[in-house]
Amino acid sequence: MQAEIERLRRRERELERENARLRLGREWPAAVTSDVANPDLLFTAAEKTRMAMIVTDPNLPDNPIIFANRAFLELSGYAAADLVGRNCRFLQGPDTDPASVAKVRDAIAARRDVVVELLNYRRDGTTFINELYVSPVFGPHGELLYFFGSQLDISRFRAREAPAGGAGASFRSLLEEVEAGFCIVEMRFSADGRAEDFRFVEVNAAFEHQSGLAGAEGRWMRDLVPGHEQHWFDAYGEVARTGRAVRFRGHAAWLNRVFDVHAVRIGDPVQNRVAVLFEDASDRQEVERRREAQVSERMVERDLVWRTSRDLLVVCGFDGAYQAVNPAWLDVLGWATGGLVGARFDTLVHPEDREAALRAFETLRTGRSVSDLDLRLRTAEGGDRWISWNAIPQGDRFHAAGRDVTERKALEERLRQSQKMEAVGQLTGGVAHDFNNLLTVIKSSTDLLKRPDLAEERRSRYVDAIAGTVDRAAKLTGQLLAFARRQALRPVVFDAGHAVGAIADMVGTLTGARIRVETTLEAGTDGEESPLDFHVDADPSQFDTAVVNLAVNARDAMKGEGLLSVRVRRVAKIPALRSHQPVDGDFVAVSITDTGSGIPADVLDRIFEPFFTTKGVGQGTGLGLSQVYGFVKQSGGDVAVESVVGTGTTFTLYLPHAKGEEAERTVAAEPEMLADGHGTRVLVVEDNREVGAFATQALAKLGYETVRVADAMQALAALEAGGEPFEVVFSDVVMPGMNGIDLAREIRRRRPALPVVLTSGYSHVLAADGTDGFALLPKPYSVADLSRILRRALRARSAAVPG
Incomplete structure (x- = not known):
């Protein structure tokens, strides 16, 4: 029950405060420590003064406090929330003089001023002698709005002279404490109601300092400043007549200064008294004028910028x-x-x-x-x-x-074309240099093979030299095509972790005994799959070549001594590389890290260019990193490089991870080399006469029956002609008219059981679309390669045909 009573009391105080707020018409300024406000000058003055001030509302039950300034809170030790809504009597105690309390009570009841000395109690129980000045404040129509009380702790200021009573007495000490100019004037009106003059009833020191009117108290304004502007008299006269407070900025000609003025009627309306608070605003006005000028200037400048x-x-x-x-x-x-x-x-x-x-x-x-x-x-x-x-x-x-930036874009495009032509020139020169070396070996070997007195041992050596040179030439073109992303990759799903493990021994042999090789397989990021699932769908041969190329580069960078780390892991994205945005997904990352000399920053941007190398003459073609770059890009991935000069370099290959239905494919046992064809009929489709002749002659030696045609239309005609049917088609990809891929698709449509084997050294069709499931024999090829792939195709057909 007690708690409910207390709650109702709190609610009552809240309603009283809300009523006061509505009566006063607006909220307190932010600086005031109360939730009630008043627009009048007295409240502005009360907040500015260092004197303790309170305001009570006699129109609310028990005349409660509705405002207390900071000085009063500091004097009494109470918070605003403890004061607002309560009658002042709670500040009194057992030693408070009842006669003084009665004097205040009588003045309030009579709605008049009073000055008393009163012993009050602070929140902590200590006492202070309070010189209390209470004055009523009336509205425009003579209605009592509230009581304004100032408190002076005379136990600390005994030297202060006690003020006289009378109208305005409650402001005497207040005026001296206010830092702004403050005065009380009494208006004089002519018979027709015009404001003629005003007399200074009270002034504070700040007023005399700011106005320059020393000794103004008790004197008339027109005696002090004969030429004082009439608008000042009119403004104060309006306040005295109507009771409406005014705020304005006025110019005092005798000082050539500007003041912000706040005036309000006080005391009994018949006294025609007005309290005035004013502050010198000349400097502020000048600042505002300059600010407005700057804003105006900036607006003009902005408009000029906008238009020009x-x-x-x-x-x-x-x-x-x-x-x-x-x-x-x-x-x-x-x-x-x-x-x-x-x-x-x-x-x-x-x-x-x-x-x-x-x-x-x-x-x-x-x-x-x-x-x-x-x-x-x-x-x-x-x-x-x-x-x-x-x-x-x-x-x-x-x-x-x-x-x-259209012109800039055009220049950039021309620069790219220029750089492309420069790269083509460099590429052409590099290819010519390397191929001339290879052709020199082949030419010399063939010339020596023509000698009639050549021993068999030397003949075998020259033949081996030619075969080895051809292999090196094939590798060179393969690296070029890999860089250009134009090679026909033969992807299968394989485990990159197992592949790295399988070539670890080879890498160790390549790097030498003084380089320690460490291989690490890290747990993956996909919790639903095996933590060591590193399956990728790529060309395993090209993958091995890329790893070996990076290992060889690492060996050379470490000068044969150091640590080579190969790390395989799963990652969720390819980072931003070479101006490309990051790519989210599921990738297998293979990182090769060395402890070598590192790559200078001015070289990093060029390392993937074909034939660019920092190695000496004869120590590298400059195609190793080009092959790596081309392989990973054509496989749907990318390659990153991080290097610190003097510390080492890390290359990371990113390849898409193969999931679910892309389970690892197994390769059937290879057919034996140079197996007898047993009269198998082969349709050879080759537009190059020399290559076609080599193929038919080689197959005939192996026991195949061959028919060669020059293009796809002839091949389709041969298949539709009568006679003994063909058992396999061996076709080039790049031909006039219909290409080999389209021919193979047409044959599959017409004769689904007839196997087709394709061959090509380069084809943009293969690079873009792949082989569409058809077997591919890359050029150049050997007789053994040709025999093996045909036997594989025939075996696959036999397995597919029931019975």
Whole structure:
């Protein structure tokens, strides 16, 4: 029950405060430590003064405190929440003089001023002698609004002279404590009601200092300043007559100063007294004037920039509509500004760039800026211009500036073409150099083979030299095609971890005994699969070559001594590489780290170029890293390199992880080499006469029956002709008219059981689309390779045909 009573009391106090707030019409200034406010001058003064001040509302039950300034809170030790809503009597105690309390009570009841000395108690129980000044404050129509009380701790200020009573007495000590100029004036009106003059009843020291009117108290203003402007008299006269408080900024001509003035009627309305609080605002006015001038100047400058800028300027709302565009849109793109306002921001964006524009728009909507966004915008004549945008969001819109970079884009394209031609020239020179070396070996060997007196041992050596040189030439073209991503890869699903383990011994042999090789397989990121599942769908031969190339480079960088670490793991993304954005997904990462000399920063950007090498003459072709780069890019991955000079280098290959239905494929046992064809009929499709002759002659030696045609149309005609049917088709890929891939597809449509084997040294069709499931024999090929792949195709057909 007691708790409920206390709750109701708190609620009553809250309602009283709310009633007071509504009566006073507005909230307190932020500096006031109460939840009630008053617009009158006295409250402004009370907050500024160092004297303790309170205000009570006699129109509420028990005349409660509705405001206490900071000085009173410090004097009494109470918080504002402890005071507001309570009658002042709770500050009294057993030693408080009852006669003084009665004197205050009588003055309040009579609605008049009173000055008493009163012993009050602080929150901590200590006492202070309070010189209390209480004065009623009336409204415009003579209604009592509240009582204004100032408190002076005379136990600390005994030297202060006690003020006299009478109207305005409660302000005497207050005036001296206020830092702003403060005075009380008494108005004099003419017979027709015009404000003629006013007499200073009380002034504080700050008033005399700011006004320069020493000894003003008791004197008339027109005696002090004969030429004082009439508008001051009119303003104060209006306050005295109506009771409406005023605020204004007035110019005092005799001082050439500007003052911020706040005036309110006090005391009995018949006294025509006005309390005035004023502060010198001359410096503040000058600052404001300069600020306004600066703002105006900046607006003029902004307008000039807006109208004269050669860049496209735009203000766009987050509803996607242009709100304003500058005249440069007409000059650069030919669009009049009036026709663009209200249009969507992506209306003029090239269709291929629209997705990038939408992404940038969403970035701005999240409060982030956009920089260096290059987009093509349609011109009024139907063309396109490249515009580079920078945009900043602000509120419910964004501001953007776009610069025409069409010429820069054209220069960049010409530079790329120039660099491409330079690379082609370097590539051509490198290929010519290496192939001339290989051809020299072949030419010399064939010349020596022609000698009639050549011993059999030397004949075998020269034949082996030719065969080995051909293999090196094939490897060279394979590296070129890998770099260009034009080789026909033969991907299978295999475990990259097992592959690395299988070639570890080879790597150890290549690097030598003084280089320690460590191989680490780390747990993967996909919890639903085996933690050591490193399956990839790629060409295992090219994968092995890439790892070996990196190992050889690491060996050379370590000068034959150090630590070579091979680390295999699963990762969830390819990081941003060479201006490309990060790629999310599921990848197997193979990192090869050495402790070698490192790669200088000015070289890193060139290491994947064909024939670029820092090794000495004869120590490398400069195609090793080109092969690595081409292989991983064509396999759907990428390669990263990190290097610190003097510390070492890490190359990381990223290959897409093979999942689920891409389970590891097993390779059937290879047929024996040079197996007898037993009269198997082969249709050879080859447009090159010499290559076709070699193929048919080689197959005939192996016991095959062959028919050669020059193109796909002849091949289809031969298949449709009568006679003994063919059992396998061996076709080149690159031919005039229909290519080998399309021919194989057509044969599969017409004769699904007839196997087709393709052969090619290079084909953009194979590089782009693969073999479409057909067997492929890369050129150059040996007789043994030809025999093996045909036997494999025939075996696969036999396994597929029932019975």
